[in-house]
Amino acid sequence: MLKHKIVLTLAAMLICLASLAQTGEITPERKRAIDSLALEKVRDLGRYITIIGNKETPFSEGNRVIDRAVELFAEGSEIGVSSLFRTELQYFPVRRYFERLMALNYDKVSVQWYKVQYISDLELQPDGRYVGIITIFQRFEGTTAEGMTYSDVTKKDITVYVERKKTQISGREIEFWDVLLGDIRVKETKAL
Amino acid sequence: MTGYPTAFAYRIARSVWVGLFFFLLLPHLAFAQPVGDYTGDPSAFYAQTKQLNQFIRRFNGEEALGGNRFYPGNALYHDRNLRKGYLETLFDLSNPELTPSLRNSFTQQALDKPFFLDFHGGNxxxxxxxxxxxxxxxxxxxxxxxxxxxxxxxxxxxxxxxxxxxxxxxxxxxxxxxxxxxxxxxxxxxxxxxxxxxxxxxxxxxxxxxxxxxxxxxxxxxxxxxxxxxxxxxxxxVKFHFFQMDGWYIEVSEFNREGRNRGWLISQALPLESGQSDLLTRFILRK
Known part of the structure:
Protein backbone atom coordinates (compact mmCIF):
# COMPACT_ATOMS: atom_id res chain seq x y z
CA MET A 1 0.00 0.00 0.00
CA LEU A 2 2.80 2.37 1.00
CA LYS A 3 4.79 1.44 -2.09
CA HIS A 4 1.72 1.97 -4.26
CA LYS A 5 1.19 5.44 -2.79
CA ILE A 6 4.84 6.40 -3.31
CA VAL A 7 4.76 5.26 -6.94
CA LEU A 8 1.54 7.22 -7.58
CA THR A 9 2.95 10.36 -5.96
CA LEU A 10 6.18 10.15 -7.93
CA ALA A 11 4.29 9.54 -11.19
CA ALA A 12 2.10 12.60 -10.54
CA MET A 13 5.13 14.74 -9.80
CA LEU A 14 6.97 13.43 -12.85
CA ILE A 15 4.10 14.49 -15.08
CA CYS A 16 3.94 17.85 -13.31
CA LEU A 17 7.68 18.41 -13.66
CA ALA A 18 7.70 17.22 -17.27
CA SER A 19 5.36 20.05 -18.18
CA LEU A 20 7.74 22.49 -16.54
CA ALA A 21 10.86 21.12 -18.23
CA GLN A 22 10.49 22.82 -21.56
CA THR A 23 13.32 25.25 -20.85
CA GLY A 24 16.45 24.89 -18.72
CA GLU A 25 15.72 27.87 -16.54
CA ILE A 26 14.51 27.25 -13.01
CA THR A 27 11.71 29.71 -12.35
CA PRO A 28 10.27 30.16 -8.83
CA GLU A 29 7.27 28.00 -9.86
CA ARG A 30 9.54 25.24 -11.15
CA LYS A 31 11.70 25.54 -8.03
CA ARG A 32 8.62 24.89 -5.89
CA ALA A 33 7.73 21.79 -7.95
CA ILE A 34 11.31 20.50 -7.66
CA ASP A 35 11.29 21.22 -3.91
CA SER A 36 8.14 19.10 -3.54
CA LEU A 37 9.69 16.19 -5.38
CA ALA A 38 12.91 16.48 -3.38
CA LEU A 39 10.98 16.59 -0.11
CA GLU A 40 9.02 13.53 -1.16
CA LYS A 41 12.31 11.68 -1.66
CA VAL A 42 13.47 12.84 1.76
CA ARG A 43 10.22 11.56 3.28
CA ASP A 44 10.73 8.23 1.49
CA LEU A 45 14.17 8.09 3.05
CA GLY A 46 12.58 8.68 6.46
CA ARG A 47 10.12 5.84 5.93
CA TYR A 48 12.89 3.50 4.82
CA ILE A 49 15.06 4.43 7.83
CA THR A 50 12.18 3.64 10.19
CA ILE A 51 11.67 0.22 8.57
CA ILE A 52 15.41 -0.56 8.48
CA GLY A 53 15.83 0.41 12.15
CA ASN A 54 12.83 -1.60 13.34
CA LYS A 55 13.89 -4.89 14.93
CA GLU A 56 10.62 -6.50 13.87
CA THR A 57 11.59 -6.06 10.22
CA PRO A 58 12.80 -9.48 8.93
CA PHE A 59 16.42 -9.53 7.75
CA SER A 60 15.52 -10.21 4.11
CA GLU A 61 12.92 -7.43 4.10
CA GLY A 62 15.44 -5.06 5.73
CA ASN A 63 17.95 -5.78 2.97
CA ARG A 64 15.29 -5.22 0.32
CA VAL A 65 14.41 -1.83 1.88
CA ILE A 66 18.12 -0.94 2.04
CA ASP A 67 18.29 -1.56 -1.73
CA ARG A 68 15.30 0.77 -2.24
CA ALA A 69 16.85 3.39 0.03
CA VAL A 70 20.18 3.26 -1.81
CA GLU A 71 18.33 3.84 -5.10
CA LEU A 72 17.32 7.28 -3.82
CA PHE A 73 20.96 8.34 -3.88
CA ALA A 74 23.45 9.35 -6.54
CA GLU A 75 26.35 6.92 -6.86
CA GLY A 76 29.17 7.47 -4.39
CA SER A 77 27.04 9.35 -1.86
CA GLU A 78 28.26 9.34 1.73
CA ILE A 79 26.86 10.18 5.12
CA GLY A 80 29.09 12.25 7.43
CA VAL A 81 28.22 11.99 11.12
CA SER A 82 29.35 14.04 14.12
CA SER A 83 28.13 14.26 17.71
CA LEU A 84 28.11 16.95 20.40
CA PHE A 85 31.23 15.32 21.86
CA ARG A 86 33.01 14.44 18.64
CA THR A 87 33.00 17.27 16.10
CA GLU A 88 35.22 15.38 13.65
CA LEU A 89 33.15 13.80 10.90
CA GLN A 90 32.91 10.06 10.46
CA TYR A 91 32.12 9.10 6.86
CA PHE A 92 29.98 6.15 5.77
CA PRO A 93 28.92 5.09 2.27
CA VAL A 94 25.09 5.16 2.32
CA ARG A 95 24.70 1.39 2.14
CA ARG A 96 27.13 0.90 5.03
CA TYR A 97 25.20 3.51 7.04
CA PHE A 98 21.91 1.63 6.55
CA GLU A 99 23.57 -1.70 7.38
CA ARG A 100 24.89 -0.22 10.62
CA LEU A 101 21.41 1.10 11.40
CA MET A 102 19.93 -2.36 10.83
CA ALA A 103 22.58 -3.94 13.06
CA LEU A 104 21.97 -1.55 15.98
CA ASN A 105 21.40 -3.42 19.17
CA TYR A 106 18.04 -1.85 19.99
CA ASP A 107 14.87 -3.78 20.54
CA LYS A 108 12.73 -0.82 19.54
CA VAL A 109 13.66 2.10 17.34
CA SER A 110 11.66 5.28 16.83
CA VAL A 111 12.62 7.85 14.19
CA GLN A 112 10.57 11.05 14.18
CA TRP A 113 10.87 13.95 11.80
CA TYR A 114 10.10 17.50 12.85
CA LYS A 115 7.94 19.54 10.52
CA VAL A 116 10.77 22.06 10.30
CA GLN A 117 12.76 22.21 7.14
CA TYR A 118 14.78 24.59 5.05
CA ILE A 119 15.34 24.19 1.34
CA SER A 120 18.22 26.15 -0.16
CA ASP A 121 18.30 27.79 -3.56
CA LEU A 122 19.38 25.55 -6.42
CA GLU A 123 22.87 26.30 -7.70
CA LEU A 124 24.18 25.29 -11.11
CA GLN A 125 27.33 23.14 -10.96
CA PRO A 126 29.91 22.69 -13.74
CA ASP A 127 28.43 19.37 -14.96
CA GLY A 128 25.14 21.09 -15.79
CA ARG A 129 23.21 19.60 -12.89
CA TYR A 130 21.67 21.75 -10.18
CA VAL A 131 22.45 21.15 -6.52
CA GLY A 132 20.53 22.16 -3.42
CA ILE A 133 20.52 21.31 0.28
CA ILE A 134 17.49 20.36 2.35
CA THR A 135 17.86 20.70 6.10
CA ILE A 136 15.63 18.65 8.37
CA PHE A 137 15.62 17.71 12.04
CA GLN A 138 15.13 14.17 13.30
CA ARG A 139 14.64 12.63 16.72
CA PHE A 140 16.02 9.10 17.16
CA GLU A 141 15.12 6.91 20.11
CA GLY A 142 16.39 3.39 20.62
CA THR A 143 15.34 1.11 23.50
CA THR A 144 17.20 -2.08 24.36
CA ALA A 145 15.54 -5.29 25.51
CA GLU A 146 16.66 -4.35 29.05
CA GLY A 147 14.75 -1.07 28.81
CA MET A 148 17.78 1.22 28.38
CA THR A 149 16.93 4.14 26.09
CA TYR A 150 19.24 6.23 23.95
CA SER A 151 17.91 9.29 22.15
CA ASP A 152 19.33 12.15 20.13
CA VAL A 153 18.18 14.98 17.93
CA THR A 154 20.12 15.47 14.72
CA LYS A 155 20.21 18.11 12.03
CA LYS A 156 20.46 16.51 8.63
CA ASP A 157 21.72 18.54 5.68
CA ILE A 158 20.80 16.51 2.62
CA THR A 159 22.27 17.14 -0.82
CA VAL A 160 19.78 17.12 -3.67
CA TYR A 161 20.88 16.84 -7.32
CA VAL A 162 18.44 18.05 -9.93
CA GLU A 163 18.94 17.04 -13.54
CA ARG A 164 16.95 17.55 -16.71
CA LYS A 165 16.35 14.20 -18.41
CA LYS A 166 14.44 12.85 -21.39
CA THR A 167 12.21 9.80 -21.66
CA GLN A 168 9.95 8.24 -24.30
CA ILE A 169 6.26 7.95 -23.48
CA SER A 170 4.07 6.49 -26.25
CA GLY A 171 6.71 7.38 -28.82
CA ARG A 172 6.86 10.99 -27.66
CA GLU A 173 10.02 12.41 -26.15
CA ILE A 174 9.24 14.06 -22.82
CA GLU A 175 11.69 16.10 -20.81
CA PHE A 176 11.49 16.04 -17.05
CA TRP A 177 13.46 17.05 -13.99
CA ASP A 178 14.88 14.15 -12.02
CA VAL A 179 15.92 14.43 -8.39
CA LEU A 180 18.52 12.28 -6.64
CA LEU A 181 19.79 12.54 -3.08
CA GLY A 182 23.52 12.95 -2.44
CA ASP A 183 25.85 13.32 0.55
CA ILE A 184 24.19 13.83 3.92
CA ARG A 185 25.75 15.68 6.83
CA VAL A 186 24.35 14.43 10.15
CA LYS A 187 25.06 16.65 13.12
CA GLU A 188 23.85 15.95 16.64
CA THR A 189 22.20 19.12 17.85
CA LYS A 190 20.81 20.61 21.02
CA ALA A 191 17.07 19.97 21.08
CA LEU A 192 16.08 23.28 22.69
CA MET B 1 12.01 70.30 17.89
CA THR B 2 11.39 69.47 14.26
CA GLY B 3 12.98 66.10 14.69
CA TYR B 4 10.78 65.07 17.65
CA PRO B 5 7.58 64.04 15.82
CA THR B 6 9.66 62.07 13.31
CA ALA B 7 11.58 60.25 16.04
CA PHE B 8 8.36 59.61 17.95
CA ALA B 9 6.63 58.30 14.85
CA TYR B 10 9.66 56.12 14.15
CA ARG B 11 9.53 54.63 17.67
CA ILE B 12 5.81 53.90 17.30
CA ALA B 13 6.36 52.33 13.88
CA ARG B 14 9.24 50.29 15.23
CA SER B 15 7.19 48.99 18.17
CA VAL B 16 4.37 48.04 15.83
CA TRP B 17 6.82 46.28 13.55
CA VAL B 18 8.56 44.34 16.33
CA GLY B 19 5.13 43.25 17.62
CA LEU B 20 4.13 42.23 14.11
CA PHE B 21 7.41 40.33 13.65
CA PHE B 22 6.72 38.06 16.62
CA PHE B 23 2.98 37.90 15.88
CA LEU B 24 3.68 36.63 12.38
CA LEU B 25 6.20 34.15 13.70
CA LEU B 26 3.76 32.61 16.20
CA PRO B 27 1.54 30.66 13.80
CA HIS B 28 4.63 29.02 12.34
CA LEU B 29 5.82 28.05 15.79
CA ALA B 30 2.40 26.54 16.50
CA PHE B 31 2.88 24.19 13.54
CA ALA B 32 6.29 23.16 14.78
CA GLN B 33 5.39 19.64 15.87
CA PRO B 34 7.40 16.58 14.97
CA VAL B 35 5.88 13.73 13.02
CA GLY B 36 4.80 11.20 15.63
CA ASP B 37 4.03 11.67 19.30
CA TYR B 38 7.11 13.57 20.47
CA THR B 39 5.96 16.73 22.20
CA GLY B 40 9.23 18.67 22.58
CA ASP B 41 9.20 22.33 21.56
CA PRO B 42 11.10 22.69 18.28
CA SER B 43 10.48 26.42 17.88
CA ALA B 44 14.22 26.98 18.25
CA PHE B 45 14.67 25.04 15.01
CA TYR B 46 12.55 27.65 13.24
CA ALA B 47 14.55 30.49 14.70
CA GLN B 48 17.86 28.74 13.94
CA THR B 49 19.61 29.98 10.82
CA LYS B 50 19.97 26.51 9.38
CA GLN B 51 22.22 27.06 6.36
CA LEU B 52 24.55 29.79 5.12
CA ASN B 53 22.04 30.08 2.28
CA GLN B 54 19.39 30.98 4.84
CA PHE B 55 21.79 33.42 6.54
CA ILE B 56 22.11 35.27 3.23
CA ARG B 57 18.34 35.13 2.60
CA ARG B 58 17.59 36.55 6.04
CA PHE B 59 20.37 39.13 5.83
CA ASN B 60 18.99 40.36 2.53
CA GLY B 61 15.30 40.18 3.50
CA GLU B 62 14.50 37.50 0.93
CA GLU B 63 12.68 35.09 3.24
CA ALA B 64 9.23 35.24 4.85
CA LEU B 65 9.04 34.63 8.58
CA GLY B 66 7.62 31.18 7.84
CA GLY B 67 10.67 30.35 5.72
CA ASN B 68 9.21 30.77 2.23
CA ARG B 69 11.53 32.37 -0.30
CA PHE B 70 10.73 35.90 -1.52
CA TYR B 71 11.60 36.65 -5.13
CA PRO B 72 12.00 40.02 -6.90
CA GLY B 73 8.54 41.47 -7.44
CA ASN B 74 7.23 40.31 -4.08
CA ALA B 75 6.08 43.29 -1.95
CA LEU B 76 8.32 42.32 0.99
CA TYR B 77 11.41 41.38 -1.07
CA HIS B 78 14.35 43.34 0.47
CA ASP B 79 11.88 45.13 2.75
CA ARG B 80 13.77 47.40 5.14
CA ASN B 81 11.72 46.54 8.24
CA LEU B 82 11.86 42.82 7.53
CA ARG B 83 15.63 43.07 7.15
CA LYS B 84 15.98 45.08 10.33
CA GLY B 85 14.09 42.40 12.26
CA TYR B 86 16.28 39.68 10.82
CA LEU B 87 19.59 41.54 11.18
CA GLU B 88 19.01 42.01 14.91
CA THR B 89 18.84 38.22 15.27
CA LEU B 90 21.78 37.34 13.02
CA PHE B 91 24.54 38.28 15.49
CA ASP B 92 26.06 35.93 18.07
CA LEU B 93 24.49 37.65 21.07
CA SER B 94 26.79 35.84 23.51
CA ASN B 95 29.87 37.60 22.13
CA PRO B 96 30.60 40.70 24.29
CA GLU B 97 32.78 42.12 21.49
CA LEU B 98 29.66 42.52 19.37
CA THR B 99 28.38 45.45 21.43
CA PRO B 100 24.89 46.91 20.81
CA SER B 101 26.48 50.05 19.36
CA LEU B 102 28.67 48.03 16.96
CA ARG B 103 25.70 45.91 15.88
CA ASN B 104 23.56 48.99 15.44
CA SER B 105 26.23 50.76 13.41
CA PHE B 106 26.62 47.74 11.11
CA THR B 107 22.87 47.26 10.75
CA GLN B 108 22.24 50.93 9.99
CA GLN B 109 24.83 50.93 7.20
CA ALA B 110 23.49 47.66 5.75
CA LEU B 111 19.99 49.16 5.70
CA ASP B 112 20.81 52.74 4.67
CA LYS B 113 23.11 52.12 1.73
CA PRO B 114 21.51 49.50 1.33
CA PHE B 115 23.89 46.54 1.17
CA PHE B 116 23.01 42.95 0.26
CA LEU B 117 25.19 39.84 0.47
CA ASP B 118 25.83 38.21 -2.90
CA PHE B 119 26.66 34.47 -3.03
CA HIS B 120 28.30 34.92 -6.44
CA GLY B 121 29.72 38.37 -5.66
CA GLY B 122 33.26 37.29 -4.67
CA ASN B 123 35.17 38.93 -1.78
CA VAL B 238 33.79 25.73 9.02
CA LYS B 239 33.51 29.50 9.11
CA PHE B 240 33.12 32.19 6.47
CA HIS B 241 34.83 35.56 6.00
CA PHE B 242 32.95 38.29 4.12
CA PHE B 243 34.60 41.44 2.80
CA GLN B 244 31.67 42.42 0.57
CA MET B 245 30.26 45.35 2.54
CA ASP B 246 32.10 48.66 2.17
CA GLY B 247 34.07 49.44 5.33
CA TRP B 248 33.14 46.23 7.14
CA TYR B 249 34.39 42.70 7.66
CA ILE B 250 32.14 39.99 9.08
CA GLU B 251 32.91 36.44 10.13
CA VAL B 252 30.02 33.95 10.06
CA SER B 253 30.20 30.79 12.21
CA GLU B 254 27.82 28.05 13.20
CA PHE B 255 26.62 27.85 16.81
CA ASN B 256 25.21 24.50 17.95
CA ARG B 257 23.73 25.45 21.31
CA GLU B 258 20.50 25.84 23.23
CA GLY B 259 18.15 28.76 22.71
CA ARG B 260 17.06 30.58 19.58
CA ASN B 261 20.23 32.54 18.91
CA ARG B 262 21.91 29.67 17.13
CA GLY B 263 22.84 28.31 13.74
CA TRP B 264 24.83 30.45 11.30
CA LEU B 265 25.46 33.84 12.93
CA ILE B 266 27.82 36.81 12.69
CA SER B 267 30.60 35.85 15.11
CA GLN B 268 32.80 38.88 14.40
CA ALA B 269 32.18 42.30 12.85
CA LEU B 270 34.93 44.83 12.35
CA PRO B 271 34.79 48.30 10.81
CA LEU B 272 37.62 48.60 8.28
CA GLU B 273 39.55 51.59 7.04
CA SER B 274 41.03 51.80 3.58
CA GLY B 275 43.71 49.13 3.04
CA GLN B 276 42.85 47.17 6.16
CA SER B 277 40.98 44.43 4.34
CA ASP B 278 44.21 43.17 2.71
CA LEU B 279 45.94 43.27 6.06
CA LEU B 280 43.12 41.36 7.74
CA THR B 281 42.98 38.79 4.91
CA ARG B 282 46.71 38.13 5.34
CA PHE B 283 46.15 37.76 9.10
CA ILE B 284 43.34 35.24 8.55
CA LEU B 285 45.51 33.32 6.06
CA ARG B 286 48.39 33.51 8.60
CA LYS B 287 50.69 35.10 6.03
Missing part, protein backbone atom coordinates in the same frame (compact mmCIF):
# COMPACT_ATOMS: atom_id res chain seq x y z
CA UNK B 124 34.32 36.12 0.62
CA UNK B 125 35.83 32.76 1.41
CA UNK B 126 35.55 29.74 3.68
CA UNK B 127 37.97 28.65 6.40
CA UNK B 128 37.79 24.88 6.88
CA UNK B 129 39.40 23.27 9.92
CA UNK B 130 40.12 19.60 9.40
CA UNK B 131 42.22 16.74 10.74
CA UNK B 132 44.88 14.94 8.71
CA UNK B 133 47.22 12.08 9.49
CA UNK B 134 50.78 13.29 8.88
CA UNK B 135 53.88 11.24 9.62
CA UNK B 136 51.82 8.91 11.80
CA UNK B 137 50.31 11.71 13.87
CA UNK B 138 46.90 13.44 13.79
CA UNK B 139 47.36 17.12 12.99
CA UNK B 140 44.99 20.06 12.48
CA UNK B 141 45.00 21.69 9.08
CA UNK B 142 43.24 24.82 7.82
CA UNK B 143 42.03 24.92 4.23
CA UNK B 144 40.94 28.21 2.66
CA UNK B 145 38.36 27.83 -0.08
CA UNK B 146 36.50 30.16 -2.40
CA UNK B 147 33.67 29.90 -4.87
CA UNK B 148 34.95 30.00 -8.45
CA UNK B 149 32.69 30.75 -11.39
CA UNK B 150 32.97 28.29 -14.29
CA UNK B 151 31.66 28.39 -17.87
CA UNK B 152 28.71 26.46 -16.50
CA UNK B 153 27.84 27.02 -12.85
CA UNK B 154 30.35 27.38 -10.06
CA UNK B 155 32.49 25.27 -7.73
CA UNK B 156 34.40 25.57 -4.45
CA UNK B 157 38.18 25.50 -4.90
CA UNK B 158 41.18 25.59 -2.54
CA UNK B 159 43.24 28.73 -2.72
CA UNK B 160 45.43 28.44 0.37
CA UNK B 161 46.38 26.16 3.24
CA UNK B 162 47.85 26.65 6.70
CA UNK B 163 49.58 23.67 8.29
CA UNK B 164 51.55 24.16 11.52
CA UNK B 165 54.12 21.35 10.87
CA UNK B 166 55.19 23.21 7.69
CA UNK B 167 55.64 26.36 9.76
CA UNK B 168 57.87 24.48 12.20
CA UNK B 169 59.87 23.11 9.30
CA UNK B 170 60.75 26.61 8.13
CA UNK B 171 60.51 28.59 11.35
CA UNK B 172 64.10 28.28 12.55
CA UNK B 173 66.22 31.41 12.22
CA UNK B 174 69.65 30.98 10.65
CA UNK B 175 71.45 28.74 13.15
CA UNK B 176 74.66 29.97 14.75
CA UNK B 177 77.81 28.55 13.30
CA UNK B 178 76.14 27.59 10.04
CA UNK B 179 78.86 26.70 7.54
CA UNK B 180 79.01 28.26 5.09
CA UNK B 181 77.08 31.21 6.54
CA UNK B 182 76.30 32.37 3.00
CA UNK B 183 77.34 31.86 -0.61
CA UNK B 184 79.95 34.53 -1.16
CA UNK B 185 79.40 37.09 -3.93
CA UNK B 186 82.00 35.61 -6.28
CA UNK B 187 80.64 32.08 -6.12
CA UNK B 188 79.59 32.43 -9.75
CA UNK B 189 83.23 32.59 -10.81
CA UNK B 190 83.60 29.06 -9.44
CA UNK B 191 80.57 27.80 -11.30
CA UNK B 192 78.86 27.76 -7.87
CA UNK B 193 80.96 24.78 -6.83
CA UNK B 194 80.31 25.75 -3.19
CA UNK B 195 76.65 24.77 -3.56
CA UNK B 196 77.73 21.25 -2.66
CA UNK B 197 78.64 22.50 0.84
CA UNK B 198 75.19 23.83 1.65
CA UNK B 199 73.56 20.61 0.47
CA UNK B 200 75.61 18.64 2.98
CA UNK B 201 73.30 20.04 5.67
CA UNK B 202 69.97 20.16 3.91
CA UNK B 203 68.00 21.02 7.04
CA UNK B 204 68.85 24.71 6.74
CA UNK B 205 68.57 25.21 2.99
CA UNK B 206 66.11 28.09 3.43
CA UNK B 207 68.95 30.08 5.06
CA UNK B 208 70.31 30.55 1.56
CA UNK B 209 66.98 31.57 0.06
CA UNK B 210 66.10 35.11 -1.05
CA UNK B 211 64.72 37.50 1.56
CA UNK B 212 61.25 37.43 0.00
CA UNK B 213 61.00 33.64 0.22
CA UNK B 214 57.89 32.43 2.02
CA UNK B 215 57.14 28.72 2.17
CA UNK B 216 54.02 27.92 0.16
CA UNK B 217 51.93 25.67 2.40
CA UNK B 218 49.42 25.04 -0.37
CA UNK B 219 51.96 23.45 -2.74
CA UNK B 220 53.58 21.53 0.09
CA UNK B 221 50.17 20.22 1.15
CA UNK B 222 49.41 19.03 -2.39
CA UNK B 223 52.84 17.43 -2.64
CA UNK B 224 52.58 15.61 0.67
CA UNK B 225 49.05 14.44 -0.18
CA UNK B 226 50.07 13.26 -3.66
CA UNK B 227 52.95 11.21 -2.29
CA UNK B 228 50.52 9.85 0.34
CA UNK B 229 52.51 11.20 3.28
CA UNK B 230 49.41 13.10 4.36
CA UNK B 231 45.97 11.50 4.66
CA UNK B 232 42.76 13.48 5.04
CA UNK B 233 40.64 12.35 8.02
CA UNK B 234 37.72 14.76 8.24
CA UNK B 235 36.33 18.26 8.67
CA UNK B 236 35.84 19.66 12.17
CA UNK B 237 34.65 23.22 11.73
Missing amino acids: WFAEVHATVLYQGKEEDITLFMKLEEEKVGSEWVFFDVYFAPFDKLFASPDPEGLQPAFLHPLSHELDFMNLSKIFRNQQYLESYAAREFRPDHFTLFLWEAKRKALTFKGVNE
